[in-house]
């Protein structure tokens with residue numbers, strides 16, 4: 001199998017600029033994502049995948065590898081990765097470099113020494129001593145998020161198709177655009193995809209397995225004030241900006257992203273704008289727990305009610321909108337997805353890490369669309385920035401992990 005190398009594929013994919021852009025309003029958000037889609041379509045055909053379909057309108061690529069087991073009961077199992085990269089740092093002219101047998105010291109990314117990948121800033125680098133690390137030249141992100149996932153799925157597919165002696169059930173593959181701007185599943189064709197269960201391969205550290213994410217809502221308050229010349233404002237002025245402060249002060253101080261971790265939820269003030277006459281504050285509300293999530297939304301609305309009692313009806317208007325929900329409810333009836341991934345990891349000497357996501361994933365949206373879909377690790381780190389890196393050895397392990405999961409699912413009907 002030595003001719004099938006995940007790293008060779010990865011280095012090819014990261015050189016294609018696929019940055020998405022949440023300001024264009026189109027699907028896909030940027031046309032350059034088609035460049036990678038076209039390449040993947042060609043490669044899938046070349047390695048002999050079946051049902052290769054490139055949705056040229058919305059930039060999705062689908063393929064399948066039919067079961068080669070006789071009378072297999074196995075469910076059709078899917079693997080999904082996204083093609084786009086974050087809009088925070090450029091993904092153009094990515095110039096990856098492999099640091100062989102990392103020695104635990106600083107890695108100079110740019111030749112002028114301006115950008116240094118240092119264990120002082122990123123202590124987990126010390127876990128990779130002796131490994132080969134793929135890094136940037138400091139001018140771009142790397143794109144391991146999620147081209148590591150793309151390369152690992154392609155390598156798994158290539159391996160299965162080149163080795164018919166490896167038995168497997170029906171395998172489904174999809175590559176999506178615009179995950180980074182929250183639009184990755186907007187035009188996902190579940191029927192064409194055809195999987196009963198799937199995994200996104202879009203996590204980080206080797207061993208991470210994610211099947212819980214936040215419940216998420218957006219909360220906006222708008223305050224109507226009364227502007228009067230401050231010279232004769234006594235008992236007449238209502239300062240909208242101050243009511244905004246007052247609103248915020250009614251929320252629990254420590255339920256704030258600055259003070260929370262793991263499964264602790266929060267209210268996060270993302271933007272505030274105001275004058276005496278009017279003010280507006282935008283929040284995001286997050287909690288893994290459904291009840292605590294509802295409580296947070298209620299508290300948010302009650303804080304506004306209180307201020308309306310104090311200052312008069314209509315002073316504060318609240319708008320609450322759910323954004324996405326915790327996938328765990330959709331995964332719990334299919335815990336074999338978690339158990340089998342953990343078993344595959346343990347069999348390969350990888351320690352599974354249960355990691356509740358403090359955000360959302362495409363897998364959450366897919367789970368609610370009817371495709372239960374936990375997230376697997378990729379071996380990439382420091383996403384969305386120039387300090388992004390990936391471990392060669394971990395990426396190869398992830399390919400083994402995908403093949404192991406395929407093996408576990410090959411016979412039984414789950």
Ligand SMILES: [Zn+2]
Nearest residue numbers: 145146179202
């Ligand atoms: Zn990603």
